[in-house]
Amino acid sequence: MADIVEVLNRRGGVATFGELRALVPARAIRGALTGGEILRVGKGVYTLPQAPPALAAARSHGGVVSHLSAAQHWGFGVIRKPLLPHVTLRPKQVRRRTGLPCTLHWADVPVLDDVTTPARTVLDCIRTLPLSEALAVADSALRSGGLSEDELLAAAAMVRGPHRRRIQRVAALADRRAESVLESALRAIAIEAGLEDFVPQVLVRDREFSARIDLANLRIRLGLEADGFEHHGHRQALVKDCRRHVNLTIRGWRVLRFSWEDIMYDPEWVVEVVRQASGLPPLTNRILRAA
Template sequence: MPVVQLIRLSGGTATFAELRASASGRAIRNALAAGSIQRVAKGVYALPPAEDPDAAARAQGGVVSHLSAAVLHGFDVLEAPPTTQVTVPRGQHRRASTLACALHWADDVPSLDGRTTRLRTVLDCARTLAFADSLCVADSALHQGAIQRDQLIAAAATLSGPGSAGARRVAAAADSRAESPLESVLRAVLLEAGIDSFVPQWVVQDETFSARIDLADPGRLIALEADSFAHHSTRRALRRDCRRHTNLTIRGWRLLRFSWEDVMLDSEWVVDVVLQALGPPPHQSATGLTVVRRSRRTASGV
């Protein structure tokens, strides 16, 4: 994984040891030489100061768009763009400017406060990014209530040209219940492998216990958790997780937990493990309906 992305995913800074866990020493030295990262203290690295995206867009006579607009709208992204992404009217030439940017051209650019609208931003990302990256943006926009799912599906249906099929696929898969980028990526990995039986944020509840599962296959009672270190790094968190795991187990659930490294760096293994856990089709009743036990949806539909 690129050194710049590792630092972004670490919150903007990282130690040499943290970088070396996933990148070579040569990659770190090359990133330093290229100026894409900087040493801020002995053994500590950070990204250089970011350029003003609004200024870059104004310099080109356009608007901030795509992933850059997603960041400004507050949507979750897997990786911030290395340079500001700007959309200008079709036929307009690049203007001379000291501010770096990646240009896109379009006939119609609906904008708000110097950036593409929230809906247009999600569609642009869905047309141009990999499925996991764009699903992360779309899930986040829906979860925040910035756009509505029926609105996204309807807008994607009107698209034509490059990336339109991908946009419709993202719109169909996007889910407002998703609560983290890592969870969105895990769901994208499964969907790309043809595994579509898992739903986000499933509630397991009875008289003495309640838990929300990142991704659940209720028919088979299989639970998947996308675990980030930030939420599982204390003694208290360990005790809580152990009790939660045990309580789910005695209620018939099988819990599979995946780390950030599993989901982001070894997705083939994740798919293989989930397929092994799924095994044969879920138990069917005499009427052909899937039998779901020990779980129910809340009034909000989660």
């Protein structure tokens, strides 16, 4: 007779009473529940204490993990983690009052092991998120190898109904060369501002020097870089980065560097700075802030 914890582990940490009862006696289920080895999270739904919260929430409602929660499941980068798991139910399916707290959606979706497929996950994120967050997921999906460019474009081409044009546009913008979600967000800001001449991960190289710039306008030799908090983890990294910046400068490149706070909380300022550096007129009369 199989052990109840073993059965749950094979099911990703979550199973229904019927699935458990097919392999273990009812008394074993009751004993494991009383002893705290398993938890009851919904009517007829049991989990291990360490089961993935999104999967537990989905099965407690009889649905599947979707949207940002599915993106996390597949290992795609996200800018903001969801406050509650995202779960999709079948159309007209009634939510269960006994289910775990989550954000519910209703749709017919392709599924793999109770999670929306990688392609559907990206399309759902594009449909519901701002461009910066949607592009971060789409870029990461391509970068991770969990989805190919052809697969994403083909899935987007099949979309019908509301948001079709937006989904297809963002799918076409997705680029596997982007190296971080912050870089994707910076590119989204540039795109939304009409500054679409910036190419991801441009290599600057000669016989004595080699470096990549997050985003670069080759025509005017202007680079944009997204610097996360971990950018300078130690003194050696700071020294290396200073040398890199000097080498780019003497080769005719200007590089504007933006922090997480700049990109996520002050995109208007980012746009004004990039426009000024590009020789374009300002969009507003806003005074550029001092450091």
